[in-house]
Amino acid sequence: MTKEQERARARRRQEKLDAREAQRAREAARNRQVAVVVAAVLVVVALFVVLANVMGGSDTETAGGATPSASASAAPSASVAGCKPAPAAPKEITPMTLPDPKTAAGKTFEATITTNCGDIVLALDGAKAPQTVASFVSLAGGDYWADSPCHRLTTAGIFVLQCGDPLGGAGPGPGYTFGIENAPADGSYPKGTLAMARTSDPNSNGGQFFIVYDDTTLPTEGGGYSIFGTVTAGMDIVEKIAAAGVAGGAEDGTPAAPISILEVAVTEKKA
Known part of the structure; x- marks a missing residue:
C-alpha cells in the first residue's frame, strides 16, 4: 500500500469518527431540549394546581362578614365525649317558601336542636324578630336541616359555631332570602346569642345561623346580624366543640370535632 493510499484510508477513518461525534452531539442537544420542555410542562402543571386550589373556594353565608379560610376544607379529625359519628350530609336541598312573619309575630317558641352530640335548646323571640323566627319554625317543620353539618367554627376574635346549610356551607339556601x-346597634353579641348568618348583602338571610359561645363583637356596617333567640340548654355541647378547635389547626373553618343537626323540633310557648 502506497503512502497516498494510507493517508486516504486515515482520512476516511477520521471522517467516520467525526461523523459519529457529530451524531452524538446532535442527540445530546435534542435530549437537552426535551428535558427543558418537560420541565416547563411540569412547572405549568404545578402552577395550575396551585391556582386551582387558591381559586376553588366558594362564597358562603358568614357571621362577621369574613370568608372561611383555606382550612375550612380540611377534614374533621377530632372526637369529643358524648358525640356519636356524624351522619352523611344531604346531597341536595328542597326549596321552600318564605313564610308570613305574622305566623310568629308576638309569639315565643322553644326549639330543640337534636345533634349527634346531644340536644341544644333555644328560646325564639317572635316579638323582636318575627320574620326570622317564622322562617326558622317553617324550616324546622319541613325537616330542612335533617343531617346537616355545622360547617364553620371561629376561635379568635369572633367566637361562633355556624350551622344551617344542609350542604355544608356551599348550598344555595332555602330558596328565599x-x-x-x-x-344590636353596638355590635355586641353575648354568649348564648342565636343570630342569623348572611353575606355582605343585608337582605341575604336564609337558612344559616350561628350560636355565640363567648362574648363577641361583630361589625355593624351593613346592618349587623339578626338576633332571634338565645340558648337555654346545651351550651356545654357548643363549648366542647369549640374547645376541640378547627380542623387543620386554623382559627376559622370546619370544626375538628364533627357536629351535625339531626332534627329540629319547635313548640310555641303559651302565655
Whole structure:
C-alpha cells in the first residue's frame, strides 16, 4: 500500500469518527431540549394546581362578614365525649317558601336542636324578630336541616359555631332570602346569642345561623346580624366543640370535632 493510499484510508477513518461525534452531539442537544420542555410542562402543571386550589373556594353565608379560610376544607379529625359519628350530609336541598312573619309575630317558641352530640335548646323571640323566627319554625317543620353539618367554627376574635346549610356551607339556601331584624346597634353579641348568618348583602338571610359561645363583637356596617333567640340548654355541647378547635389547626373553618343537626323540633310557648 502506497503512502497516498494510507493517508486516504486515515482520512476516511477520521471522517467516520467525526461523523459519529457529530451524531452524538446532535442527540445530546435534542435530549437537552426535551428535558427543558418537560420541565416547563411540569412547572405549568404545578402552577395550575396551585391556582386551582387558591381559586376553588366558594362564597358562603358568614357571621362577621369574613370568608372561611383555606382550612375550612380540611377534614374533621377530632372526637369529643358524648358525640356519636356524624351522619352523611344531604346531597341536595328542597326549596321552600318564605313564610308570613305574622305566623310568629308576638309569639315565643322553644326549639330543640337534636345533634349527634346531644340536644341544644333555644328560646325564639317572635316579638323582636318575627320574620326570622317564622322562617326558622317553617324550616324546622319541613325537616330542612335533617343531617346537616355545622360547617364553620371561629376561635379568635369572633367566637361562633355556624350551622344551617344542609350542604355544608356551599348550598344555595332555602330558596328565599329576607332582611335584617333586631340587630344590636353596638355590635355586641353575648354568649348564648342565636343570630342569623348572611353575606355582605343585608337582605341575604336564609337558612344559616350561628350560636355565640363567648362574648363577641361583630361589625355593624351593613346592618349587623339578626338576633332571634338565645340558648337555654346545651351550651356545654357548643363549648366542647369549640374547645376541640378547627380542623387543620386554623382559627376559622370546619370544626375538628364533627357536629351535625339531626332534627329540629319547635313548640310555641303559651302565655
